[in-house]
Amino acid sequence: MLRSRPITILSFIVLFVLAATMIVPLWSVAATAFSTKFGSLQPGVILWPNPWSLEGFDTLFRRLNFLLPFANTFYVTIVGTTLHVLLSALGGYVLAHEELPGRHIIAGIILLTLTIPSQVILVPLFVVFKQFQLLNTLLSLIVSELVSAFSILLMKTYFEQVPKTMIESARLDGAGHFKLLKDFYFPLALPGVVTVAAFQVVHKYNLFVEPLLFIRDPQKVTLQIALQSVILGESATSTNDFIAPNVTMAAIVVALVPLLIFYPFMQRYLIRGLTLGGVKE
Amino acid sequence: MLVQIQRHWFLYVLIVPIIAYFCAFLFYPMGQGIYLSFQKAGLLGPVGFIGLENYQKVFSTPMVWQAIWNTLILAAGITFFGVILPIIPAIALAEVFPDWLKRGLQTIIYTPYLFSWVIIIGIWSNTLSPIGLVNSLLVQTGLVDQPITFFASPFWARPMVIGLTVWKDIGFHALIYLAALLSLNPDVLEAADIDGASGWQKIKDIVLPHLTPMIKVVFLITLLGSLRTFDSGFLMLNGRTADQIRTLAIFTYERGILNFDLGVASAAGVVLLVVSLIIAGLARLILRDREA
Numbered sequence: 001m002l003r004s005r006p007i008t009i010l011s012f013i014v015l016f017v018l019a020a021t022m023i024v025p026l027w028s029v030a031a032t033a034f035s036t037k038f039g040s041l042q043p044g045v046i047l048w049p050n051p052w053s054l055e056g057f058d059t060l061f062r063r064l065n066f067l068l069p070f071a072n073t074f075y076v077t078i079v080g081t082t083l084h085v086l087l088s089a090l091g092g093y094v095l096a097h098e099e100l101p102g103r104h105i106i107a108g109i110i111l112l113t114l115t116i117p118s119q120v121i122l123v124p125l126f127v128v129f130k131q132f133q134l135l136n137t138l139l140s141l142i143v144s145e146l147v148s149a150f151s152i153l154l155m156k157t158y159f160e161q162v163p164k165t166m167i168e169s170a171r172l173d174g175a176g177h178f179k180l181l182k183d184f185y186f187p188l189a190l191p192g193v194v195t196v197a198a199f200q201v202v203h204k205y206n207l208f209v210e211p212l213l214f215i216r217d218p219q220k221v222t223l224q225i226a227l228q229s230v231i232l233g234e235s236a237t238s239t240n241d242f243i244a245p246n247v248t249m250a251a252i253v254v255a256l257v258p259l260l261i262f263y264p265f266m267q268r269y270l271i272r273g274l275t276l277g278g279v280k281e
Numbered sequence: 282m283l284v285q286i287q288r289h290w291f292l293y294v295l296i297v298p299i300i301a302y303f304c305a306f307l308f309y310p311m312g313q314g315i316y317l318s319f320q321k322a323g324l325l326g327p328v329g330f331i332g333l334e335n336y337q338k339v340f341s342t343p344m345v346w347q348a349i350w351n352t353l354i355l356a357a358g359i360t361f362f363g364v365i366l367p368i369i370p371a372i373a374l375a376e377v378f379p380d381w382l383k384r385g386l387q388t389i390i391y392t393p394y395l396f397s398w399v400i401i402i403g404i405w406s407n408t409l410s411p412i413g414l415v416n417s418l419l420v421q422t423g424l425v426d427q428p429i430t431f432f433a434s435p436f437w438a439r440p441m442v443i444g445l446t447v448w449k450d451i452g453f454h455a456l457i458y459l460a461a462l463l464s465l466n467p468d469v470l471e472a473a474d475i476d477g478a479s480g481w482q483k484i485k486d487i488v489l490p491h492l493t494p495m496i497k498v499v500f501l502i503t504l505l506g507s508l509r510t511f512d513s514g515f516l517m518l519n520g521r522t523a524d525q526i527r528t529l530a531i532f533t534y535e536r537g538i539l540n541f542d543l544g545v546a547s548a549a550g551v552v553l554l555v556v557s558l559i560i561a562g563l564a565r566l567i568l569r570d571r572e573a
Contacts, residue, residue, distance in 0.1 A: 001375045001462075001470065002488075004480025011373035018370055019389045021448065025408040032407060043412040087299060094296045101285050106296055113307050119509040119530045120554045121307075123537030123546040124314035128306070143306065147299055177291060206397035208512055213538065224399045228516065231403045245407065252403045259395060267388060270395070271456055 026256075033057070033249035040246035056250030060230075064247075066254065068219070069226035072138055076222065077204040080142040084200045085193060087147035092155025093181055110149045118144070119209065126213050140214040141207055141222065151196045158192025159185050191269065198266040205259065227255050317547035327543070335548035345549060347524060348532040349556070351439075352508060355528060356560075358443035359507035364500045367451045371458035372488060387459075390452035398512035401449055406432055438522035442513050454499050461495040462488065497568050504564055508557040529553040 002008075032046045037059075039050035060066045094100070095107055118125060125144075126135075134140040162185055170184055186193060208224045215221065230243060230251045263270075286293075318335050320327035339345050370390060377383050393401065408414045411428035419425045431437050465488070473483050511530040518526060527535075529549060537546025 001465075001467075002372075002480040002483050003470075003474060004483075007372075007480040007484075008376050011376035014369055014373045015377060015386045015390070018451070019386055022389050022393060024414065025404045028414055029404055029407055045414045045417050087302075090295050091299045094292045097289065097292060099285060100289050100292055101282055102293075106300070109300060109303065113303050115558065116307050116311050116554075117505075117509050117557075119511045120550055120557070121310045121314050122511075122530065122534050123543060123550055124310040124317060125306075126538055127317065127543065128310045128313055132305075146302055146306070152299070177295065202395050206395075208397055208399060213534075224397050227397075227399045227403065231399065231406065248403065249407060252400055255400060256396075263392065263395060264388075267391075271387075271391065 029249045029252050032245050033253045035246050037244040037246055040244050040249070053246075056244075056246035057254070059243075059247045060250050060254065064226075064230065066226065066251065069221050069223045072220060073205060073207075073223040076138055076141045076207070077201055080146075080204045081197055081200040083142065083146055084148070084151065085197050088151035088155050088196055089181065089186065089193065091147060091152035092157075092159050093177070093185060095152065095156045096159040110152055113149045122209070122213060129214055135214055136217045136220060137214075138220055138222075141204070141210055144210045144214075145203070151200070154196055155189070155192055158189035162188045194266070195269040198269045201262065201266075202259070202270070223255055227251055314547045314550050317543050318551050320544055322542055322544040331544070335544040336552075338545050339548045339552060342545075344527070345529075345532065345552075348527050348529045348549075349552075351514075351524075351526055352510065352528040352530075352553075352556075355439060355442055355510050355514070355526065356504065356507040358439065359446045359510070360500065360504045362443060362447045363450055363454060363503045363507070364496060366447060367454035367499075368458055368489075368492065368496070370451065370455040371462060371492075372484065374455060374459050375462050387452075387456065391456060392452065393449045394453040396449070398449075398516055401445055401513075402516045405445060432517060433519060433521045435521055435525050438517065438525035442510070442517060442526050446507070446510075446513055450503070454503075457499055458492055458495055461492055465491050501561070501564060501568070505557065505561055508553075508560060529556070 028045065028047060031048050031050070032040050033056050034049040034052055034054070035046060036051060036053040036055050039053070040046065040056070042050065091110065095103060095110075097103065100106075129135055129140055129143075134143060166188075167180060167184060170180060175183070206224060207222060208228075211222045211225050215225070231248055317327055319330055319332065321329050321331045321334070374383060374387060377386065396404075409429075409431040410416070411430060415431075416425075416428035420428060429437065431441055469487055470483060473487060478486070509530055510528045511534070514526040514528050515531050515534070518531065530553060533546045533550045533553065536542045536549065540546075
């Protein structure tokens with residue numbers, strides 16, 4: 001683009017160095033995870049399993065019962081994302097009607113929510129969730145961010161691109177709101193729907209503050225919280241036992257796998273969504 | 282108008298659950314927060330109006346001033362580096378070829394944006410541990426005598442929060458800039474070529490001015506996000522780092538949830554909201570003025 005050799009060479013260097021700061025730490029995590037407990041405790045850098053072993057994963061699943069937080073997180077992610085997408089689509093659908101009286105008031109209320117970040121109202125959120133008897137339930141994690149202004153506006157932007165004439169003729173044929181949504185808006189604005197879903201999946205999978213706040217019951221623990229206690233070494237399996245680095249790193253590997261499987265398929269949508277979001281702001 | 286309302290009555294029915302949700306889970310908690318900040322907290326809930334006493338307590342607690350200061354410093358650092366640094370990989374991404382390599386690098390540098398803070402800390406606590414990769418290199422090359430305890434040192438606490446936040450978001454911000462770069466008219470660059478402009482001149486006089494509107498957008502997003510810093514600071518908080526990285530959001534959590542002092546915590550939450558609204562408002566004003 002700039003036709004300058006030094007800048008091109010520098011560009012390669014900058015990006016390779018930056019990429020290395022992402023790849024090398026992850027590589028080292030994986031290498032440690034596949035080492036034995038003894039090997040992982042040796043001083044020095046582990047860039048290759050030393051020696052190869054699945055001990056860390058064994059400890060993680062057999063003794064720390066790491067399957068439970070996974071099951072809880074998957075449940076919250078799937079149910080939460082589905083409801084989030086449906087409600088956001090509904091909101092976007094309503095706002096996409098330009099001729100609707102009071103549309104600006106509705107849009108104003110929705111935009112106003114952007115000024116209240118959840119980190120600012122942590123304490124009152126706890127109080128309110130307690131009033132609604134949602135504490136210590138997985139439902140609380142589904143309810144928090146059940147729908148968001150960002151998703152509604154994204155849906156609206158995509159829905160507005162659906163050809164009006166097509167909708168009008170479908171309506172004349174007697175199609176109701178739900179049929180219009182199901183048979184026209186959803187399929188024609190599919191990239192938008194997938195974008196919202198992809199972001200929500202990542203968001204729900206990574207939930208940390210909300211479970212920290214709402215959930216005490218060890219049966220309802222979610223992935224990030226379980227991961228945190230393994231990393232900070234809070235959940236020693238017995239009094240004279242402690243968690244070696246290979247177990248900690250195995251936990252990170254296990255938590256990364258679903259994300260890294262999901263990412264390549266959704267990359268297009270995640271990037272499209274963020275540039276769209278950035279431009280819209 | 283009435284005809285329109287009648288024609289669309291069902292749309293109002295559809296939007297009601299969404300508005301109701303926002304009222305119950307955002308506006309109502311916000312109101313509760315303000316209400317609680319004027320109440321004396323009892324063990325089972327608020328027990329009576331006490332005026333501004335909670336606010337007096339908030340402002341007479343040295344830890345709160347420390348938390349406000351921490352919040353502002355971290356926000357300033359994250360915003361400054363988080364806005365400026367990603368411009369470099371963005372321009373670099375526009376330069377590299379072939380396409381598959383460009384796409385691969387894009388994918389790699391964007392990935393940390395998707396990681397939770399727990400995972401980020403986990404990954405780096407391994408690489409930056411006293412016996413980890415970075416310290417081994419530093420000690421072997423003789424740059425330091427003793428391994429640096431990155432995660433347990435008052436000196437490194439703030440640079441760590443700022444650095445890891447910038448690292449996590451750099452790909453995200455770079456891709457936003459890259460999208461703007463792709464809309465740059467190639468004819469302009471070609472004309473500069475004919476005039477004999479060097480690569481650096483083109484960056485300074487064509488690329489950066491073209492990016493300015495997007496830089497402002499990223500500035501606002503980053504500033505607002507960084508004022509709410511919670512996860513990163515919370516996960517790096519320990520006895521040695523607490524005074525450096527305990528942000529106002531973390532303070533409200535500690536006071537309200539762990540110590541169950543709802544009144545003071547709510548007042549601190551209101552202070553945080555007001556501070557961030559003022560800063561956001563100021564930032565918008567300054568940016569708008571420059572545009573005019």
